[in-house]
Amino acid sequence: MFGTLFIGCAAYAANPVADEKIAVAKASLARAEQSGAPQSAPVELASARDKLARAEAANQDRDGKTATALAEQANIDAQVAEATAVQQRSHAAAVEFDASMQALRAESMRATSAVSAPAVAPAPGTLPAPATSGASQ
């Protein structure tokens, strides 16, 4: 019973800056978990979870400086995990779109040349290729 009281007091006395950074990191982590990061960026996500847990432990130990630093790192790691998932989705969509465009162009060229009318459709390759995604796979 006294133990509970002590933990309650410790939580109450915790560093407000660390508390805020931990809350921000938690929100970023929740967003990342809902954005497909568990599949796209499991390593970054695991790092964010681990750092958040250590931040909370440090905060419990009243080590506000360590808690703040770890929470900041957990926050940016979670953001990177989320951005990785978003980037991979966008890239896959661009690749798929390009494939469908290529099919459409080929079909339109066939239809146009069948009538031997002047080409109406723009030639393939008039648009730049999708951005290369090298940063994270």
Next chain:
Amino acid sequence: MNIGLSSALGLGLVVIVAACASTPVPNAALENARSAVYTTEADPNVGQYAAVDLAAAKQDLAAAEAAALNHDYDVASQDAYLASQSARLAQLHAQAKADDAHVAAGKVERDKIQLAARNLEVQQAQAAQAQADAKQAQLQAEADALKAKQQH
């Protein structure tokens, strides 16, 4: 003797450095952050689509460099890490937005191709109709001529 002197000096230096800094200089972290920020800055997509993220990364790097100059190596290490990750964030955001823009531009082209294909179909249908009408008129004329011949 020379070697003995220089190694003694070296050892002294190590002792002094170790005494001055409880945390080692985060050279690797700083170098990482510098190269991450410079690479990100050179990416044209970042300038166009993730300028805010890049600014955050540069700010973190500047803070890390300043802390290192002040021998505040804990802060330098932390800010260097944040700078590296902010730079990655800038690159990821820029790539995603560039791909989205590529698809958006492609959709305009796709609509043009589809419109052209529909116009072509209409033209073909109209041509076929005109041909059928002409044929019909010709047959009618022939039938009329035959009828006229029979009556006379």
